[in-house]
Amino acid sequence: MGDFKGRDVLSIADFSRKDIEFILKAAKKMVPIARGERASRSLEGKVLAVLFYEPSTRTRLGFESAMKRLGGSTVGFADPMGSSVAKGETLADTIRIVESYSDAIVLRHPQEGAARLAADFTDKPVINAGDGAGQHPTQTLLDLYTIWDERGTLDGTRIALVGDLKYGRTVHSLTYALSNFDVDLTFVAPAGLQMPKEVVEHVRELGLPLSMTEDLEKVVPDVDVLYVTRIQKERFPDPQEYAKVAGSYRIDLEVLRNARKGLIVLHPLPRTTEIATDVDRTPHARYFEQAFNGVPVRMALLSMVLGGAA
Amino acid sequence: MRDLKVTPIRNGTVIDHIPSGRALKVLKVLGISGEGTSTVSVLMHVPSKQRGTKDIVKIEDRELLPKELNKIALIAPQATINIIRNYNVAEKHTVALPERVVGILKCENPNCISNAREPIESVFLVRSQVPLRVRCQYCDRELEDVVAHVL
Numbered sequence: 001m002g003d004f005k006g007r008d009v010l011s012i013a014d015f016s017r018k019d020i021e022f023i024l025k026a027a028k029k030m031v032p033i034a035r036g037e038r039a040s041r042s043l044e045g046k047v048l049a050v051l052f053y054e055p056s057t058r059t060r061l062g063f064e065s066a067m068k069r070l071g072g073s074t075v076g077f078a079d080p081m082g083s084s085v086a087k088g089e090t091l092a093d094t095i096r097i098v099e100s101y102s103d104a105i106v107l108r109h110p111q112e113g114a115a116r117l118a119a120d121f122t123d124k125p126v127i128n129a130g131d132g133a134g135q136h137p138t139q140t141l142l143d144l145y146t147i148w149d150e151r152g153t154l155d156g157t158r159i160a161l162v163g164d165l166k167y168g169r170t171v172h173s174l175t176y177a178l179s180n181f182d183v184d185l186t187f188v189a190p191a192g193l194q195m196p197k198e199v200v201e202h203v204r205e206l207g208l209p210l211s212m213t214e215d216l217e218k219v220v221p222d223v224d225v226l227y228v229t230r231i232q233k234e235r236f237p238d239p240q241e242y243a244k245v246a247g248s249y250r251i252d253l254e255v256l257r258n259a260r261k262g263l264i265v266l267h268p269l270p271r272t273t274e275i276a277t278d279v280d281r282t283p284h285a286r287y288f289e290q291a292f293n294g295v296p297v298r299m300a301l302l303s304m305v306l307g308g309a310a
Numbered sequence: 311m312r313d314l315k316v317t318p319i320r321n322g323t324v325i326d327h328i329p330s331g332r333a334l335k336v337l338k339v340l341g342i343s344g345e346g347t348s349t350v351s352v353l354m355h356v357p358s359k360q361r362g363t364k365d366i367v368k369i370e371d372r373e374l375l376p377k378e379l380n381k382i383a384l385i386a387p388q389a390t391i392n393i394i395r396n397y398n399v400a401e402k403h404t405v406a407l408p409e410r411v412v413g414i415l416k417c418e419n420p421n422c423i424s425n426a427r428e429p430i431e432s433v434f435l436v437r438s439q440v441p442l443r444v445r446c447q448y449c450d451r452e453l454e455d456v457v458a459h460v461l
Binding site: 011090091092109110111112113114116117120131132133134135 | 419
């Protein structure tokens, strides 16, 4: 744990396989506390600054809940309007002020690189809670945790990433993180929204099995995990084309008919129509657990960077 | 003197083998804006045996420091630098890129925090020298056209 104390959490690329495994195991121990079944005061007296320059309910509440479950407290804002930011204060100045009020800083910001800038202006640990189209490492860690917790391992897992793989930052980070493990990847996306070249090259350079297809139904029987993402309407100039594509990547009972018994369906949420609500009642659905897992994963991280015992 | 467009300099620096047309970028990178007092000669599209044409910059009474030389590598990786003392070449250097390029390039991602009103300089990490590939330390994006993004 010594390695993590005071460390920034800016990008999933900063974490080795060993680091990731360490965090997942620490998160597992946090589950009873995250559920409120056990109390913890391990971060009592510590203050976490939670600065959200754009709205995000799940991530913000996930961090606040994680800190409070460990006996710590939070300060911050959920909306920069009404704060000094609205008066034109630079991020650098805000960070220099906030560091004197807190022991660690969680930052969500609409511009890429904001968390790295924040880390340049404080010695306190900075945790990136999403910077524009850039990084969102705690989302990736909770995705990994959900798969690992379900299967007991990440090695040997066959995972299909489905939807908008071109613009979706979660699928890029997840791919980089998964490529630390012995996984079999399938990228399922409509033409024009397939995974960016540099991500594909990274996987190929590591020699991991990889296939790419547009055909979701063909993939379903052969995988252990379906990681589904939203296809955004604004990516399509033609609304009819969007409707066609969105329809063909919708997960419903029919699509899951040939699924393996142990298949799990994940989604970073919020979903719109890409997973039918009928699927919620099947043993395949794991997206709500996945959202909950954000709490123990963030508890583990906070505990590690703030130096509290689990 | 009829065939000499620019005379040899007594003391200072001569930057030779700049790719044709990039001399003004070299001046920009070196922060030579015309405000100083030393004589600066810029030769563009000079016939060259090796590559058709080239640019040359001569700066009188100023010896460039190694840190300054390395900035030139971004736009003129083949450049040679001659330090002139009393009309003789006292030192001859080639250029080499530093691992981190600070405050010289502008990130092409408009949504990068380094393009916001923040008290920071841009930082690029050199991923490869040939071909030149640099990545923004803030947003991780690679610059597609390095020369066009010299500040």
